[in-house]
Amino acid sequence: MTPSRTRIKFCGLTRERDVADAVAAGADALGFVLWPGSKRCVDEARLAALAAQVPAFVTRVGLFVDASPEFVQRASRHLDLLQFHGDETPSFCAQFGRPWIKALRMRDDLDLHAAAAAYDGAQALLLDAYRPGVPGGTGETFDWSRIPASLAKPVILAGGLTPDNVAGAIERVRPFAVDVSGGVEAEPGVKDPGQLSAFAAAVAEADRKRPA
Numbered sequence: 001m002t003p004s005r006t007r008i009k010f011c012g013l014t015r016e017r018d019v020a021d022a023v024a025a026g027a028d029a030l031g032f033v034l035w036p037g038s039k040r041c042v043d044e045a046r047l048a049a050l051a052a053q054v055p056a057f058v059t060r061v062g063l064f065v066d067a068s069p070e071f072v073q074r075a076s077r078h079l080d081l082l083q084f085h086g087d088e089t090p091s092f093c094a095q096f097g098r099p100w101i102k103a104l105r106m107r108d109d110l111d112l113h114a115a116a117a118a119y120d121g122a123q124a125l126l127l128d129a130y131r132p133g134v135p136g137g138t139g140e141t142f143d144w145s146r147i148p149a150s151l152a153k154p155v156i157l158a159g160g161l162t163p164d165n166v167a168g169a170i171e172r173v174r175p176f177a178v179d180v181s182g183g184v185e186a187e188p189g190v191k192d193p194g195q196l197s198a199f200a201a202a203v204a205e206a207d208r209k210r211p212a
């Protein structure tokens with residue numbers, strides 16, 4: 001499937017004003033980090049308040065890192081899509097009967113075709129940089145040439161994207177969507193409205209230059 005435009009997910013939202021700015025900038029999806037190890041983590045009450053502010057047709061994504069099934073189940077009341085960013089197995093991800101995506105960190109030995117087959121229930125694979133001991137949100141890029149031109153699952157490209165490098169990433173990878181957290185922040189958990197808009201404008205510009 002060749003999408004007509006690259007979808008945008010802004011991740012790591014913690015504040016009402018950032019949700020409003022991200023939607024105004026043109027977000028297709030908003031991510032809420034539900035892993036206590038992150039500076040961007042929101043608790044369930046914050047999640048409920050932020051999720052309630054998201055308008056129709058903008059997807060509310062919950063990011064989990066090896067969370068308990070009970071916690072995922074509870075949080076999913078406020079979510080449209082589950083993002084598993086730890087070492088969750090395919091059967092763990094599928095048990096909630098909800099749409100889900102699997103984040104894969106691009107370790108040198110990762111076989112993307114095998115992963116796409118293993119996580120065949122996922123709606124997409126999110127590809128992120130690998131840093132030992134850190135589950136994600138590193139602000140680091142990885143070698144995009146490792147992504148095969150054709151994969152059995154839509155690719156969401158993440159890892160160190162910014163308003164300055166996202167156009168090149170789209171040109172190189174042609175992902176279904178891009179996902180950014182640190183690259184549009186003033187500080188961890190605080191989005192910068194100018195960078196949100198600049199990121200969305202860079203994506204739109206890259207899409208305009210895409211060959212038909």
Ligand SMILES: O=C(O)c1ccccc1N[C@@H]1O[C@H](COP(=O)(O)O)[C@@H](O)[C@H]1O
Nearest residue numbers: 011038135136137139159160180181182
């Ligand atoms: O943002 C976090 O703190 C985080 C923590 C644990 C797992 C994933 C996390 N973030 C996700 O990582 C990628 C890349 O982030 P960045 O753009 O490089 O900062 C993205 O999906 C974030 O949502």
